Amino acid sequence: MKKFILSITFLTRLPIPTPKIVTPQDIAGSTPFFPIVGLILGVILVGIDYFCSHFWNQLVSNTAVVIGLIALTGGLHIDGLMDTCDGIFSNKDRDRTLEIMRDSRLGAMGVLGGICVILMKIAFLYGIKGEVRIPTLLIFPTIGRWTMVYAISFFPYARTTSGLGKPYVQHSKRYHFLIASILGLIVTIPLLLWKTIPIYIVIGFSTWFMTYRLSKRLGGLTGDTYGAICETMETLTLAVISNITLT
Secondary structure (H helix, E strand, O other): HHHHHHHHHHHHOOOOOOOOOOHHHHHHOOOHHHHHHHHHHHHHHHHHHHHHHOOOHHHHHHHHHHHHHHOOOOHHHHHHHHHHHHHHOOOOHHHHHHHHHHOOOOHHHHHHHHHHHHHHHEEEHHHOOOHHHHHHHHHHHHHHHHHHHHHHHHHEEEEOOOOOOOHHHHHOOOOHHHHHHHHHHHHHHHHHHHHHHHHHHHHHHHHHHHHHHHHHHHHOOHHHHHHHHHHHHHHHHHHHHHHHHHH
């Protein structure tokens, strides 16, 4: 139960008391529950969408859903995406890139990256209506956090100094990803049935490609890149679902 609570307190800003005694092993052991946290966020997004749809049009509902997810996570993942964009697109060497990513100041590429992801999420949600709307709102944050477990479990940490993601990597086990995958499949397959399969195929390959390229560029991954992976794969999940529902 402690590890599950830790996964909620790390990934969200939900008002849940943090356990008083926490070890690095506890922190790393919380990763298998990441998809369940995504599902919890999805349930709240369904509530936001339901409320907004009774007063405004779908564009407002889509925007509220995207903003709501950012608020629920304290902007943790979108901040990681923007920092990653600043670093990666600076075209500097590895050390300088990591330094830029750690800098609290935000650059033009970070702003553009964040804006693009937010706009694309809103746009893809616009094409997702009817009976697949609720399953989609539950699935995309679940899969987004599942991809983070893959990145943590299979790739080294890029920084030699401490960082937000380092405790997760130091004591992570590959079976954590197996558990996260089982939990993710259990909660998502009933939502879209066979349509879930192509989603996992596309997202699985895309996650591997993105993590591989980032790790090769940085010599590993960081907390910022975990956020970037989550945001990117959430957006891609919406893209895949919107395509499936239109065909």
